[in-house]
Amino acid sequence: MEMRTPKNPGEGLAHQSLLRLAPGGPILGPVLSAIRIPAFTLDSDGLVVFMNDPFLDLVLRPAADLLGKPLSVVVPAIHAPLVARAAADILAGTCDDLLLPVSGQGGTALPVRFRTVHAVDAEGAPVCHAFATHALPRRHDESLRYAELFHLCPVPLWQQDVTEAQQAIDTLRTSGVHDLRAYFEAHPHVLAEFARRIRIVDANETASGLFAGCREDLLDPDLFMRLGMRQFVMELLVMLASGADRLSVEAACRALDGGERALQIEARLMPGFGLTGMRVIACGTDITERNRSQAALADFRNLVEAMSDNMIDMLWAKDTECRYIFANRAIRENLLHSDDERVLGRTDLHFAERQRHLGHEHTFGELCIDSDRVVLQTRTSGRFREDGKVQGRYLMLDVQKSPLYDRQGKLLGTVGTGRDITLLKAQEDALLRSQQLLKWTVEASTDTIWQYDVVHDRFLCNNRCPGLLALSDAEDECHCRHRADPADAELLLHNLRNGQGGDKGFSMELRLRDDEGVWHWMYCRGKVVEYDEEGRPTLVVGANTDITERKRFETELRQARDDAEAANKAKSIFLANMSHEIRTPLNGVLGMLQLLEDAPLTSDQQELLHVASQSSRNLLTVINDILDFTRLGSVAPSFASDPFDAAGALYTVRDTLATGAKDKDIRIETDISPNVPPLLIGDVTRFRQILFNLVGNAVKFTQQGTVRISLHGLERHSPAGALRMLLMVEDSGIGIPQDMLGNVFEPFFQVDGSYRRRYPGTGLGLGIVRSLVHGMGGTIAIDSEEGAGTTIACTLMFGRIEKTPEGVTEGFETGAGLKVLVVEDDHISRVAASRMLERLGHYPVVASSAVEGIAMLRQQTFDCVLMDIQMPEMDGLELTEALRSGLVPGVEDIPVLALTAHVLTEERRDFMSRGISGYLAKPLEMDILAKALTQIPPGGKGHAAIIARADTSPI
Template identity: 35%
Template sequence: MNGAGTELRQSSKPKRYAVVTGVAWTLAVGFSMAWSFIQERDAMHEAAKVDARAQFEKDIVYRRWNAGHGGVYVPVTERAQPNPWLAGLKDRDVETTTGKRLTLINPAYMTRQVHELNFESSGIRGHITSLRPIRQANAPDNWETRALESFERGQQEYSSVELMDGVPHLRLMRPLMVEQSCLRCHPGPSYSVGDVRGGISVSVPLAPYSALARNKMAATGAGHLTFWAAGLGGIILAARRITRDDRSLLLQQARLAESEERNRLLSEVALEGIVIHDRGIVQDMNARFAKLFGYPREELEGINVISLLFHPDDIGSMIDKMSRAHSEPYQVRGVKKDGTVFDVEIEGYNLQHGDKSVRVVSVRDITERRRAEEALRQSEALFRNLFEHHAAVKLIIDPVSGAIVDANNAAVSFYGWSREQLRAMNIRDINMLSPEELVSELENTKNMERIHFFFRHRRADDSVRDVEVFSSRIEVKGREYLHSIVHDVTERKRAEEELLLAKEQAESANRAKSEFLANMSHEIRTPMNGVIGMTGLLLETGLADEQRRYAEIVRTSAASLLQVIDDILDFSKIEAGRLEMETIGFDLRTLLDDLAESLAFKANEKGLTFTCLLRPEVPRFLMGDPVRLKQVLVNLAGNALKFTHQGEISVEVGSLTKTGDSVKLRFAVRDTGIGIPPEKTELLFEKFTQADASITRKYGGTGLGLAICKRLVQMMGGEIGVTSRPGVGSEFWFTASFGTQNLRDSSPEPDGGDGPLQLLSDLGHDDVRILLVEDNATNRQVALGIIKRLGLRGDAAANGAEALDLLATTPYDLVLMDVQMPVMDGFEATRHIRDVRSPVLNHEIPVIALTAHAMKGDRRKCLDAGMNDYLAKPIFPDALAEMLVKWLPRRCRISNDGDGERANAVPAVPDGTPVFDRPGLEARLMGDESLVTEVVAAFLADMPDLIERLRAAVADGEPATVAHWAHTIKGGAASVGGERLRAAAAALEYAAVAGGMGGVACCMNMLEIEFGRLCEIMRQDYVKE
């Protein structure tokens, strides 16, 4: 029934269609309509089949009822004539005391008459038949014959749609089984219970169902056609739903559901033993009752079942309950035929049957239920035993009220109250949280199965303990409780607090160490700034040779001392875990060029050859920390210079592995120096250690350099090592991992030959005003001297307050701000500058921090205060110039040389720089005039294309690409002696790298002018018309 109902509901479910093309839509609608009709047809057949089954079940019930009474006497009428096949029964016909003649109607005769009445009223045909009928008039037709033959093969139902008298019917047939009551009329040996003696066929006309289905199909078809027409019109833009409610089908479905429910109830009743008795004497029973007690049914008929089937000790209570019209279910013990005693539950009520009252009793075997109850009782006893004697503290708590329902022995021992006292308490009595906080905690865990708390619990002696509570929800007799296990964690908490205190003390000591290092850095670097700065300024004055030599010694010694300071601070930061690696884009080739340039002079002084080799497979543009990488290389190469007296030093970079966007490189620094004994190599990378004490006395050094290198290499994801032979030389190598980047992501540095010192003049910064804020008079003098040497104007203030006064009256272009100063420090002064409410003229003025602090976080602290950048003391001219180029606004100067064609030219190079260095070019090509002509011709042919590529990059606003092509043009110009074009390309490259696209336009204009001048001269000298 449920399946049929589901199909009916599915047949009326909404269907979703989509609009595609006209043909596809028509096919889809046609298929859907056909499928719907098939579903309706199947639902119609299933509904008819369900009715046929219900009709069959009704026939069986009628037959069972008739057979149960041994037949039924009815008045003799024209329709109810005496059954000739029962003529052998002497009581077939009887006459009442009033003279009315009655005849006995057996089950089959009554069933046929019911079939006739049913056919007249509803058109439903019924037919009892078999393969071996007693009367040929009851012989099966062909369809019934096939059905009966299938029953002999074990099939339980046979159905199909057939035409009867030209009208379609749903025909269904089920086997007719011999039951116990049948044996009264058929006592012979050829009948036994369970035999198939034939069948009852039910033929239901499909016309009523077809009418309902046609209505549904018509509605469905109309809906489909409507959607089909709408789809062809192209106006259906979204899915639509069609719902049709057929009340007739719903009513039919409801009737089928009611019929099914009745059958289900009958089936449920049949699962119980049912007996009808009169004062204990059996009147009737179902098969289940006899089976329950292990007796054949016939042995129980007519006997007193109370004394036979129930335990003698329970009979008295049963008789007492039988005296009541209706007894509630009660439990007694039953006795089976084999003597087995089992538990049963009985419920009985009186029933008036004719002129006498009988009792109907239902009997249920509850043995399994009793066994389950016993198992539950044992389980509860086991739980109680485990609960009581568990070593852990356990509580059972009502989560709603907080009442302590139970506590085990460990809880009694832990809290100090008796079990009875604990059971009378609430969890609020022992929990140190306020009642509101405790309720909130419990409320937050309402939907959690397992709960974890940390509380403080009070004990009977008023001591308070830290506890960790694990709770889970349990159900007891339908109520929910919390089963809580309580662990005393007081000592653990005390240990954790002591550990936390020790950690805080260690961190405080570490902070104190860091502050000490920062202050020491400041105290040392501040006077060093004066020594190095003043020495640099002194060397730029007219000194005698001996004075210059003394000044050089002072500067070299100061630089060495500064290196020692840097090593100590770096190692301290590493030891404290405060040294961080940056990840930025850099040009490895430029880094190696800078390395070579910085060490080449010293190597030349010692008569050594210094080379750098970058293997072809190594990517040029990387992501990593170029500062720390260069620090390692400078340290290793500097050591090589220190310990090598003849021969050569080489730095080589190769690629080990490349995976995706990362690469692992191997760096090797080789020398032909004094070498290292094998037994000493293991000590080289330990702090404060050198190979030999005599080496320290002879060559100097702190013993920290290689230890710092080792830690830096490890932070770069690599390792470091050395191979060496005394008297032959050494190879120090290390590996490091880097990210790779595309050219557009790179920011190559300009060549060192065209640095920021020249670029300051190139970009027209000679009218810039800079404010220096510095409390140390020496440092003020040094910094102002460097600013003056750079061709710029500078003013000084001794503290932040003075600086604010000057910035409120003078339009400065940039501020160099010391950090630690009296009256007002640099951080506070910068905050005032950025505050729009302050009287400062330019709140966006670049502010560069000048500080001797060298600890982690100093740069971040400066930037957070509103400063733009960070410059560490001591201040070197190159570093200051580069910072000024980066942050000063670009200013293209306009030439007033009177040349109308070049009125907007930008003289970006010194006045004495030649446009074309012809002598230099001829010298490089050893005076070969034909070769010079060939080189110039190639330059004039190739350079316009490069200029065009550069022009496109400028138009696209891509600084990295501009820098790349400017760098290429610079190299080409240098190779042919185009000095002014080379300088213009260098200025453009640096402008793109240092400041994005801000100063590129005027530099590009300058480059094109210089290229035109160079081409004009070259064509005059070398190109023949």
């Protein structure tokens, strides 16, 4: 009978009451649910709180009509007062029996006798349990069985006389069945006899030794509770309540020694006794050690499975039919598609067929089966390589298989391990291919491949060495070190034996002599590949390449380079000399013409003088272009890095070209952005040269109109510490046809190259400008329209300077003229220079040689020295160095301005590094001389100040 779930308030009360059954409730619960005789329970108020199914069948009423109601509702109304009084007497404890006239079939009243048991619930409230015992003929046997059953419960249900039954049991025990008794006592397992309230009434010595000190202790009614066998009692009661006659159960208990024991108990209801003398015989086997062994075996199996599952290699076992009986994780992962599949019980052919269904012909399974059969037939271990497709990928295993036997030597199957060598096999194949490729490479190589055994001092090489060293085919030892130059051989052995170069190896060049005595250059490289325990080299491998031809070519190339450098140097000397030889007489011509400009001349004379001056300057421009082009064509241009005033340089060029522009009615405009700093770092000479070429071309090719010069700083396009400048020169001249714009920067290019051309020139200017712009980290572009003018734009990179260097000034206001020593060996140049100085308000003193100049410096005091560089006996640089070294006391810091026809940039740098204060190029322009002299302070002590301030480079 299942406990009912309450459907109404009455059922809820019954349910709660049932949960509060007396201490016997945990045992009564299963009993009341299992018995097949009517039973019910009343609470302290006489209300029905529980009834079983047989009782409901008896009264023919649903539980909802009874729960929480007085007992009188189950009887006809005529009997209700009597039943109410009887229930009150039972609850008061004055009566143990209840005769209940229950309405039966056809409305007749059937008297049913109930025996009652008083108890209390968990809260101490009294309850009464009632059980039918008489007046049920069709259930008489069951009534008697369960009446005896409740004698076995550990709570009093009802009292019954069992004297006769006990006497029958005692008679049986002493009836002389000696053989059965002897077996009972000698049995190695626990044997016990239970009666009535599930207590032992007899037991053998094994039970006594396990649970008690003597046999009498086993008769303790509370023994099973003390031994912790409550669950066993429950199982036995359920067996008896269900009508079963045997029970097999495993029970835990505490032994006499305090240890925990596990018993396998087989209990059976003894036949032949009346219900009042119910007996159970039980046999208990101590399975404690067996359980421990099984647990240890399970732990060991778990350990083995965990270890095998943690293995990278595959591990398995198969039976004689090649079916898997064990498989670790590695093999499961290789064979199974998903967790839904299984390995155990299947053969490898199952997985082979699966692969063939996927279209793979060469599968893994067939080889596995074949090797299994070999091991089973030969009964010997074997090693196999098994490969094929599995799960869609190629797999190769290195497999070890052995036969599997039981303890009696019977063949059970096979065991095996498999290591995945798919990658290893691929690496082996790659290594073989690499070795074969290396072999072919060595055979095809023209180099000598060698190895040196450091321990045995022995060289081995390939067959490329015999061609050079005449070894026989049978020889493999190379004696090249004995044919090497002694110095090279010593260095080679040092490199070999000391492991020079470490992991990177070493390389060297050495000379070897062949059989004919001809020396060959060899490029030798080697590397240590083996060391001993102490880290010393034991094996070195390397190769020698014959570089004799390369050495010959290098020698020829070096000679050609030396010859070219000598020729270039000779050309540079020639250019310097030509510059000097041309500029020196031209200096005299322009100097005299400039002096004549201030003389009282007629208008015709003035016109002739102007033509002569302009022609001289045109000649100077041609000379400069030719020299620059020749110089830039052979040597990359070099650039100085000195502070200079970019705006000032632009104004200088503008002013210089303004006179010619004014004659053609051309206006030169300038646009200098405010972001152009006062000082930049760069080569002012090259900057002015670019300006002169661009602005000069603009003036030359413009008949009238405007030439505009723009200079802007490109802050956003400049790297840190530098400033990119944008220089633009625009004119309104004749322009250039579109089909010729791509050639304007090429050397010698002229728009009109015929005899009728209107504009003279060499065609070198823009080519020089492009070389200089590129050398200064910039770019250049042109835009022109024929008849509308031309715009040329270029970018130039200069260094930034944060503040004006100390000592830089705007010049000196010379209140009186300077006393200037002019040292010049050319008479015309001396006259021109002295006359210009006089015209400018200064006081020149001339000397025709450096020696004469030293004498004058010792005799007189001068504010500065203006001297030529190229002079006989002692040149200008030697004179300057002598003065700086104190040859003439008191003039160590005197300003020295070089007046020279040597105008190359390298020469200027050399001059400045050797003590020259300033630099003036021949032919000398009077306005340039005037500007240079404004930088010289009176007193002859301004060399350092002049070096630190504005440039006096040649124009």
